[in-house]
Amino acid sequence: MYDLIFLILFPCIIAFILLLLNNNRIRHAIVALAALVISAGSIYLLVSSFTQGTVYYAFPFEPTSLVMFALEMGIALLLLYLGVRFKQPVAVLLVLVQTVMMIYYEITWGMTVEPEMNLFIDQFSIIMALLIGIIGSLIAVFATSYMDTYHSHHHEVRDRRRMFFFVIFVFLAAMFGLVFSNNIPWIFFFWEVTTLSSFLLIGYSETEEATNNAFLALKMNLLGGIAFAGAILYLASVDPSGGLLELDALLASGQAAAIIPAVLICFAGLTKSAQMPFSAWLVGAMVAPTPVSALLHSSTMVKAGVYIIVRFAPVLAGSLAGISIALVGAVTFLLASGIAISQSNAKKVLAYSTIANLGLIVACAGVGTPQLVWAAIFLIIFHAVAKSLLFLCVGTVEHRVGSRDIEDMDGLIVRLPKIAAMMFIGMAGMFLAPFGMLISKWAAIEAFVVAPFGLIFVMILAFGGAVTVFFWAKWMGKIIEVTPFGENIEDTVSTGKWVVLGSLTAMTVLAALLFPLISSYLVEPYVLGIFGETARLAQDNVIIMVLMIALLLVLPLSYLSYRKQGRTMPAYMGGRPTTPDMKFLGSLGMEREMTTRNYYFAEYFGEAKLLKVGNPLCILLILAAVAAIVGVAL
Amino acid sequence: MSKEVVIPFGPQHPVLPEPIHLDLVIEDEKVKQAIPSIGYVHRGLETLVEKREYPEYVYLAERICGICSFIHGATYCQGVEAVMNVEVPERALFLRTIWSEYSRLHSHLLWLGLAADGFGFENLFMDAWRLRESILDELEATTGGRVIQGSCKVGGVRRDIDSETLDEMVSRLEGLRGELSDLADVFLNDSSVKGRMKNVGILPAKEAYDYGAVGPTLRGSGVSSDARMIGYAAYGKIHFTPVTEDGCDCYSRCAVRAKEMFASIDIIKEAVQKIPDGPIEVKVTGKPEGEYFSRAEQPRGEVIHYVKGNGTRHLARHRVRTPTLTNIPPLVKMLEGCELADVPVIVLSIDPCIGCAER
């Protein structure tokens, strides 16, 4: 139990140290050290606990709950103050509603409920803890040098690095708390902390855009928070003894009893994981410094959303509400993938890809068969690793090249060869065959085929997958173009960043290689524990895929032999003589330069266009889910 | 960030049989800007009037272009004859008409083939060119040349065709009619061909007329304008109405050409019926003095040979305004906002003959 408490509290302590500290070099050191400790801690957790299955720990409820309530009220006051100060009436209203609900809960039941097993650990928590502990802290390390560069580029932004790192570590602590809590009000507390943290981080630059987007994120997440609070009120009112406030008890209580709170909490999950119609906040969140985006998209925040939905998958399975929620995810997957085609801003592409993949996870969890839960967990793992790598690479590129536009990334392989290679691996991890995301998608297809209403999901997956290939491959193509111009400017990237990027790249490949182990030691036992049956990929296929990865690792060696042979010639330019930097004499005597640009098809896949379809559709689906539980309640 | 792709299209490009270049600026396959530029095959043969005497210059006029060769030669001769007030024998005028229409047939078949190739219908290309060979055979049999005939001269023609052969030619053409209508049927009715040409490269009638389009490019926009109606050579004695289509798109231009093939057969047939006996040339003596804009209808449209004599055996000026040159401004308009895949179809739809245009 102490390792759990350590993982929750240690980042908090570091956070306070960093809040007080103003020396940049010491900050670097502390962050690096803390990252090491946290990663080691989460790995220790893995080593010590993975054989034990699910373990529940009794942790004193009363005092902790009081502290949490006090903190919650503090957060509410802070949000109220900020809401008033920035004239955000809706935000103020939402905070008030939620606070009143929580005060009501505290007054009515707070003293009477007595949950005992407040902390727990199982395989899924271990996986989440690893993601948070390793990826989260790597991002924190990356952020140290990133923020140095950031502030040297953006003098207009007030240097609030102390606050920044404070929030980052609080964020990590809250995430640990969230995945270790078995007590639903506690989960809710950590949930609200992540909302606040992301709100503060998104608004970091204090520009008008940043502030607006931060409030947008806040409002949407508060909406989810209210639903979550509603679930707590419902549970407390149904069972004033508080027995159902324990997650395991709730999950075990059967669909009939649990479906109403499950849908409410999953609604909160939908807002947090930025499903349509709530996708706007995550897209808006990219105004934040890139490490924040990496953190939000990979191991924290949005993953909290899908974590909770996957947790509730057994309850959702086979219910009409579950199907509705799954369809929200599926529609989001399809449309967000489509929107990603029309975007040229690298961070926006990554954002929509995140939204899409979360949609897929939600779809899997909503349908909730054992195979699908298996796939959902793998999607969470692989997505976290590859997406954090991609965000950090884009951040690095942005600082070197001065743009985050994909069209400015021509010939990155010439200018930043190692970064480009890492991005290449990251992207391959997102959509190509032997890598993780695709394995999970594949498993998802096979599982959906036999699931209820499977055909709809299979169709959506087939189309969404095709779209995904398009937008990743064209970006990949952009960075590997060997342009005849451009100099290697890679030596300006700091060592710290290299370590982080290198580790994440290695993890992307390793995750794919070690996937059979992860499956048999962590995911399969978890699924078995929940459903009494488990899922896995056939061993033949696993062998083939491992061979394919091996082949992919060997093939670049062939590159060695190319240097010797063959003549190089400029590209075919219709016979026109061309200068080495691809300029040629055009019509009207103008000098022109050959340029290559990707296709975006804005008229077919435009953001506004698809959101216009997706948002109402998803609202309808959510209403359907609500209608379904109202039906149950009546 | 601009999302524009700049592609050097030509001068060497497999869909362009001749060198012309376009700088295509495209975005998502939509052409934003396409300005054609020419000059790769410019020879400057008009200046050779000073080195060649006017009767000898016919050879050069014929070699302005290897497709419209005969009509170039005939139009040049017609110009010199007008300046020198030569009365050309009727039979020669009829023979010129017959050969001109054979040239039109071979040129239209050639174009249909190239157009089919342009939109990726290889089979149709082969079929059109297969039929074209039988037209070339007639030209070769009657003049001695497949593509450059050399049968026109100032004052008449070099060779006669006896009436028996003429009748045989007509009956062979009648035999060809069936195959030609099968071919035309594919161009006019095949859904995939229509899909590639309908509503592509729109050129409204008013623009076509204002921008100076001629020939099938103009007639495809519904404007009835055909230089043959002037009645040069024997056209005045032959009943004939210009073929027009009012779709204003590539399909209409294609339809005009496809239908003109049959009109040509009719013209040849009528010419063979009406051809009078008599000499095929008159002796031309003297030196040209004066000027004349000699006009004729080529497969691609109205051609003008401006001939100016100064009283010597050498002309003072010979200037050719070919249909392709004057169809370039409409082409610029048509290319605006089209799709990348439409570029070859649109460029081909004016039936560009760069060899002509640049001399």
Added chain:
Amino acid sequence: MISVLTAVLYLLLAPIAGGFIAGIDRKLTARMQGRVGPPVLQPFYDVAKLFEKEDVTVTPSQNFYILSYLVFMAVTGAIFFAGGDLLLVLFAFTLAHVFIVLGAYAAYSPYSYVGAERELITLMAYEPMIILTAVGLYLVTGSFYVSEIAASEVPAALYLPGVLIGFLTVLTIKLRKSPFDISTSHHAHQELVKGLTTEFSGPTLAKIEIAHWYETVVLLGIVYLFFGFNPLLALVAIAVTYFLEVFIDNTFSRMKWQWTMKEGWGVAVTLGFINLAVLYYFYLGV
């Protein structure tokens, strides 16, 4: 379940079979056009010649992607003929295709770049229908394994008429035959010169050709799966299919990318979906 022997046989024999098919294709095409056409062995001469030529590149790295393309195309086929998971086969296929696209991108040439974009469009167009094909075969045979589907006694083609027609449609896209040869065409006369393959020459071009042979064999192998219940009928079906492809190649003009998308996705949401929906209703009652 997995048979290494057939995989090895495939690796050795598929290029020969694919080359012959290409040769017959060219001969048939020529005959349809009223020509004599090249010898049936012509594709082998072409590839042998390409190996005799110099390898001119824009950048050496482009060849790496093509090598990977060839290798993964072969791997794809090997998994297929070893009787592996059909979905895995399809994903390996995509991987191989992405490699040739990347090769075209790497060259930084306007024509190969546009060709690469267009190839991705075709990839996006055919992918859904291909996945639905695998799903359809699973629904009627109960397995995703090629070995089991092929051995199944269920007359898959009878249950999957819509999927079969849909698959044949996207097969035309995959074989890059007219009307869908938008990214690169067998005949050069298109607006993109040679599109995707513009910048490859000599041995590398030969590798692309060989990979294409491998690909053809796998794709025809998928046709076999529809008729696995009667091997003889299956062979006839393959022959008819290929003849049909050549015939379509010769009777259509090249379409634009919008139509390629419309066709590819269209057959998936209509034929594919309706066919599968009916199957779902009867088999699973959902």
Added chain:
Amino acid sequence: MPEDQPMTECTIEGLLPAVKAYHEKGYRLVQISCTKVDENFELSYCFDIDYHMVVLRLVVPAGTKVPSISGIYWGAFIYENENHDFFGVEFTGINIDFKGTLLRTAKKYPFSNISFREVESCQKK
């Protein structure tokens, strides 16, 4: 029978009004050509309506700037550019001005500078 091709002469000031008049009457621009006669450029603007061609003749000394008629007949730019490249006649205000790159000739203004043809061999190995 040769056609009747009536010719009217006009001055440089009268050019645009005359062309405009033809345009309003519905004439089609057939072509613009140029001939060098002694030290003068003889420009012929041909218009056609219903198969009747008329010629507008403008004779200007070398070096005169001629106003472009491309504002009236949009397609005239092709002839004006051509005549510029061949003769060096300067047209002012062309809508699409190729600036001497429409037909990039080996010799500058080959049609107005006839002398080199006499002296030099054209074939330069």
Added chain:
Amino acid sequence: MAYLKKSPWLIHYDASSCNGCDIEVLACLTPLYDVERFGIINTGNPKHADVFVITGSINDLNREVVKNIYEQMPNPKVVVAVGICACSGGVFAECYNVSGGVDQVIPVDVYVPGCAARPESIIDGIVKALGILEEKRAKMTEMEAVHA
């Protein structure tokens, strides 16, 4: 070996021809002449071509283009000059913008006469070029052997 002879791929470029020879080159592909019988394909892309078929003479503008196409062809390669213009400039030799035959710019291996050249002679010329192509290949492998 020597598969080069069995599979010559062409690229055709119109330097400043009057089209006469061009259309005859194209006519070679069509059913009457059908050069694909010999494995000949008109690729239109220099990087795939073995035989450079060029019609028309050289002028100032296309000089660089012809050179560029020739350079982009992988070795071994041959050049066939089709028609009198490509051989010497032909009737246009005296034009101010024509500087003569193709051999001024790139080495020509086979000259095909005619104005316009007939398809039969074009095919003849290409077949002759194949022999030269084979010689060049042999020389190339020899050179490689020496270097290795």
